[in-house]
Amino acid sequence: MMMWIWIAGAVFLLGKGLLGAVYRKRVSPDIGWTDAFPTGICVEIGLIETAHLAAVFFGCSLKRAVILWAALNLLLCTASFLYLVTGRLISYRKERSWKRSGLWKHGWTWHTGEWSVSQRFLAVTLVLSVILQAVLLWTRQGIRLEGDMTLETVRSFLDADAVYQINPLTGRAYEAGIPLRIRILSLPTLYASLCLLFHMEPVTVVWGCVPIVVLLVSYCVYYLLGKLLFGDNRTRLLFFLLAVNMIFWLGDYMEEMDAFQLMHAGFRGTAIRAGILIPYTFYACLRGRFWQAALCALAEACIVWTFYGMGACLFVTVLMVSLQAAGRIWKRRREKRCGNS
Amino acid sequence: MEKTEGKKMRELLKEVSRGWKEMTGSGKYMVLLLAALFYLWYGKRKEEKCLPAQKLLIYTTFVLIAAVVPLSGILLRFYQTRFYDYVWVLAYLPVTLMIAYGLVVFFMDCYEKEFAKDKRKTAFLALLVGAVFVLCGNLHVGDYDIKTQDLYAAMGVDPGKPLSDEDARKEVAALLGRIKEKARGVPVCLWAPDEILTYVRLQDGETTLLYGRNMWEEALNAYAYDEYSPEVKDVWRWMKDYAAYFQKTSLDAGFMQNTSACVETALANGVNCLILPEFEGEEAGRVIQTVEESVKNAGFSVIKERSFGYSIFWAQ
Numbered sequence: 129m130m131m132w133i134w135i136a137g138a139v140f141l142l143g144k145g146l147l148g149a150v151y152r153k154r155v156s157p158d159i160g161w162t163d164a165f166p167t168g169i170c171v172e173i174g175l176i177e178t179a180h181l182a183a184v185f186f187g188c189s190l191k192r193a194v195i196l197w198a199a200l201n202l203l204l205c206t207a208s209f210l211y212l213v214t215g216r217l218i219s220y221r222k223e224r225s226w227k228r229s230g231l232w233k234h235g236w237t238w239h240t241g242e243w244s245v246s247q248r249f250l251a252v253t254l255v256l257s258v259i260l261q262a263v264l265l266w267t268r269q270g271i272r273l274e275g276d277m278t279l280e281t282v283r284s285f286l287d288a289d290a291v292y293q294i295n296p297l298t299g300r301a302y303e304a305g306i307p308l309r310i311r312i313l314s315l316p317t318l319y320a321s322l323c324l325l326f327h328m329e330p331v332t333v334v335w336g337c338v339p340i341v342v343l344l345v346s347y348c349v350y351y352l353l354g355k356l357l358f359g360d361n362r363t364r365l366l367f368f369l370l371a372v373n374m375i376f377w378l379g380d381y382m383e384e385m386d387a388f389q390l391m392h393a394g395f396r397g398t399a400i401r402a403g404i405l406i407p408y409t410f411y412a413c414l415r416g417r418f419w420q421a422a423l424c425a426l427a428e429a430c431i432v433w434t435f436y437g438m439g440a441c442l443f444v445t446v447l448m449v450s451l452q453a454a455g456r457i458w459k460r461r462r463e464k465r466c467g468n469s
Numbered sequence: 470m471e472k473t474e475g476k477k478m479r480e481l482l483k484e485v486s487r488g489w490k491e492m493t494g495s496g497k498y499m500v501l502l503l504a505a506l507f508y509l510w511y512g513k514r515k516e517e518k519c520l521p522a523q524k525l526l527i528y529t530t531f532v533l534i535a536a537v538v539p540l541s542g543i544l545l546r547f548y549q550t551r552f553y554d555y556v557w558v559l560a561y562l563p564v565t566l567m568i569a570y571g572l573v574v575f576f577m578d579c580y581e582k583e584f585a586k587d588k589r590k591t592a593f594l595a596l597l598v599g600a601v602f603v604l605c606g607n608l609h610v611g612d613y614d615i616k617t618q619d620l621y622a623a624m625g626v627d628p629g630k631p632l633s634d635e636d637a638r639k640e641v642a643a644l645l646g647r648i649k650e651k652a653r654g655v656p657v658c659l660w661a662p663d664e665i666l667t668y669v670r671l672q673d674g675e676t677t678l679l680y681g682r683n684m685w686e687e688a689l690n691a692y693a694y695d696e697y698s699p700e701v702k703d704v705w706r707w708m709k710d711y712a713a714y715f716q717k718t719s720l721d722a723g724f725m726q727n728t729s730a731c732v733e734t735a736l737a738n739g740v741n742c743l744i745l746p747e748f749e750g751e752e753a754g755r756v757i758q759t760v761e762e763s764v765k766n767a768g769f770s771v772i773k774e775r776s777f778g779y780s781i782f783w784a785q
Contacts, residue, residue: 271634273667275688280681283674295693297670297681304694331671350566356521357570364573371569374599378606381496384559402560410563414521440560443548444528447561451527 131326131333135341138205142175143168145208148215150419162348166408167420169345169400170427173314175200176321177430180314183291190289194321243362250366257373258347265339265394268331272383272392278316279395282330285320315397315431339394346390346403347372352411397431401440409441413448421445478543484555485542497605502564505571506530512575522570529567536562572598640777641668645676647776648742651783660704660735661744661779662712679740680705700734707731711756714748728756732763736784743782747775 143164179197182188188196243251280296288294292311295302322333350372351365358364379387389399405424412420425441432439509526535541536558545558576598580591644665648657658677659669663685669676680697683689684705690696697705707727735743743764745757757780764771769784 268635273634273671274686277682277689277692280670280674283670287674295681295695297678297683297689299670299674299677302693302695304696306693310692350569353566357519358573359519364577367576368569368573371572372565374602375498375565375568375606378602379496379498379565381498381607382556384554384556385496385498386565398560406560407563407566410525410566414524440549443561447532448524448528451531452524455524455527 131322131328131337134326135337138201139168139172139345140164141168141205141208141212142171142201145204145211146171148208148211162351165345165348166352166404167423169404170420170423171204172201173318173427173430174423175204176318177312177314179321180291180317181312183317184311190285190291190317190320191324193291193317194324197321198325247362247366250363250370254366254370254373257370257377258344261343261373261376261391262340265343265391266336268335270392271335272388276393276396278319279330279334281316282319282323282334285316286323286330291317309433313397313431313433315395315400319395334395339390339399342394342400342403343376343390346407349404349407349411353407356411356414397428397433401428401432405441406444409444410448413445413452418445418449421448481543481546482539485539485546496607498564498568501568501571501601501605502529502533502562505567505575506533508575509567509571512578525563525567525570529563532561637664638668638672641665642672644744644777644779645669645673648676648781649673651774651781652742655741657742658739659742659744660708660740662708662746664712665744677739679735679738701738703727704731704734712746714746714753725755725759728759729763729766732760733767736764736767736769741784743784745780745782747778747780 140161141164143166144161146167147163176197178200179193182196183190183193277296284294284296284299285291287299292306293301319330319334319338322328322337323330326333328337347369350369354365354368358368376387376390379385380391382388383393386402389396389402393399394403405428409421409424412418412424421441422445425439425445428439428441506526506529509522510530536545542555542558545561546555549557549560576594579594583590648659656675656677658679659666660679661669666678666680667682669678670681680701681689683693684697684702707724708731710724732743743760745760747753760782761771761773764782764784767784772783772785774781774783
């Protein structure tokens, strides 16, 4: 239970704090709590990467890396909390009203207006379906083992109290070593840290908790995309989320599909990329927030073996920017031509 | 040199054209994506599409064409490197997003323009759309067990029902518990059939293995530079042949000759616990005897016990 509260709280605070600091507005009408979670995930990946690199390049033990990570989390979460609270207090003192200070502005639009019967039906169906997916993930049915050794790696980290010193598949020390590109991937360190901090079994964290978190944050991201595409049309937004939910249920026929990654391998870097980072990159590019797209690209580099290529998030960002720039140039030339004629 | 380059290019072209077939082979969500793109391009006027949707539509169409056309597909292939199969190009496409968006737009257009007053037609359309989704997708959950049937096949036991991965893990967990109880704190280095070794390191980080899953899962060899020696590979092949014994009428002649050498190699590499499936028959009995003698000849005392359908040898 503690772990769930900690994950939700830390990810939310980190994301909200960063968004608040970047936009320098304590209250931003279109940056709600759903924006905070995917941003917070990226920040969290950055923090664990810092601790992980300390363990890899400075020879710190896993326990020291966990202490470093926990300390960074505590520091940034506290700073974020104080920043947000003082911002609220300042707004309250100015406006002399919680409502006008903006506490109620964003993220609460769903409380305004009546919900029609169809909207309630869609919402209840969606919630029940998501809960069922989470239950299925918790029971660890249909985990895809082939080609993956995350759980073995986490166990080897915990047993050796060291990072990438022992071959996870045999339990023996490496003889020839591992590629540098693998050594900088930090997901096993993150999972091992969660196991140590909350005294949980690796199988529970890796195969149980993490896939559920990834799935729920993925729905947050699709919610943001739905809001962008459908605005305040609640029916269409709910229908959109239900369609995404259906695709996650039924689209797992191939390992490369998003649905497969989320439902059968939600602990892998490719699943986090497919479910959170890439959709959030699209959202960020469409909103013109390219720094968030860059954050996703960096997060991807920390958790997926992009080998010597640059990664999917960078590809998406560069292409979206190029297409948008090309579109603007084409539009300007057409207007010029129409103006001349 | 030119011929080699030409051959490489032809191979790449084949891989790209095969890639599209693989993407659409087992499920039809790529077809749904095409249908969604077609409707959004031609079913909606530009003014009816919001700006973000237009941008996504242009991006998706551009990348889809780039992925399918062989020459641009090769460029994508170079970008993502040959480490990944070509099908991973799907990562660049917002498949889930565009299918869901296209579905909503299509359904709501039909509802608002045609069926708003007719609930029966709305329900029928919803059922039709749902049926298309189901038929294009997959309702199998938990169909990715590896070697679970082989576990019982190696034991020569017919479980009488399909065996789940969870059951196989529980069986190995029970076996591991017995081993650790017997070991009484002494570090265990295990040599066992693949179907047991698959799950050992997943459940216990203390037990070491002579070889791991990367012996039979080639993809896992990409994560380290370490390689197994030819002798260790021979040990693996010996165990594989023996574990498949019950499916054959007899063991190969070379098998019995290799038994002592393989046991000695295993012991020399630190193995102190050997697990063999129990089979009936004279030949199987001779194998067990040979193993026991080999352990003794190597200077170890041997303790043998039977547990969960296996013969467990302890070399001390």
